[in-house]
Amino acid sequence: MVRPFRTAFTGTDATRGDRVSTVAGTRWEQRDRQRLDILSAARQRLTDGGYAALTTPDIAADAGVSEDTIHVFFRGTEDLFATLLAQRLDDFHAEIAPACRVAETGDQVIATIATAYLDVYRVFGRELNIWSMVLGEHPSANDIARPLAGAAQRVLNTLGAALTRTAKRPVAPGEMQLALPFVWATVTGLAEHVTGGRQVLHPCNWEQLLDFTARTVIAGLDAMRTPEE
Template identity: 35%
Template sequence: MVTKWGDRETRRRDIVAAGQRLLIESGYASLQMRDVAKGAGISPGTVYTYFPTKEALYATLYAERLEEFVEKIEPLCTDTHNPEDLFVAVATEYLEMYRVYGRELTIWAVLGGEVEMDDQAGAQLILAAARAYDTILHTVERLRLDEADDPAMVVTVLWSTITGLADHFTSVRQHLHPQNWDETVRFAARKLITGTGTPG
């Protein structure tokens, strides 16, 4: 179905959907505004009225995927009392997001001003990342056993571990070892839980 002229919000969704398809199928290098326009059924000039740069479009796509990530993990973070199962579920959901979004533009590049981006797209990405961080932080505060541990430090280690695992299993390095994702993420969860004194 062709979007009616003047339906700005639906037109934006068409652009976002076209961008998502390109990223999932071919990665960041394929996110060319001309191809996005073709996929959305509009002219390249129209795409730029919604997203001034490729980076702004990518940041929007990444922010929306982060929001989806949070929506999926929030119920688990609220209701699950088994830290190992929770770590595995969150890490596995993160892996799926990282396959498409995690390897190109990081939230830290945006915060550090390394990427030229309009304020709206940058703010959207930062807010989405903050929501993900807060969800994990509140879960750590809820589950922690050792009151001496700094929850923010625990989140830093957890997030770094999850990102490292995702990076490993989305690169050629995964073929260097016989262990698969399920074995590795369970092992990491057990070791982290033992180290933090959290009840399993």
């Protein structure tokens, strides 16, 4: 009778496999932790000192890793910045989505998004146009831009859905494809005017600008849906 040899091989192989699996798992956990530490350190430096403070040696020191480790995860400062912005846009989306779902008017939608976006723009919008960099002539532009574009698209989808739901008249198919770039340009432009040097040119306060902008944008969109007499 042939005796089973499960004990002789299976037990040893299983033990070895468990050990390899544990080691591999530990390494991946370490890599994940290092990446999170790098992002956390970079986010803090960006918030405190702007884009100029986003230097590899300083981030490495704050995160407790080597500069080479940073380059394992990120190709350069632009890649790191784009990753941070994608995360921030996801946080921004999580912040505005509940309010957009319950807003009763388009004015409220615009006011909610424009107000929440101020903090995003103060850190990420004033010093660097990352879109022109990651979507320009860059060998890895698609890899860098894809998560950022995805995060931005989620914001725009929520904005479009809220404006469609609160519209006073039915929204024509394809209308939001034209409306959203206009609305978003207005939101970002407003943020630039009130967070940058141009704010000295305006005697009115934020609440006044916001109210006028929201009412004007929505009135314009509603007017385009009004049948001609």
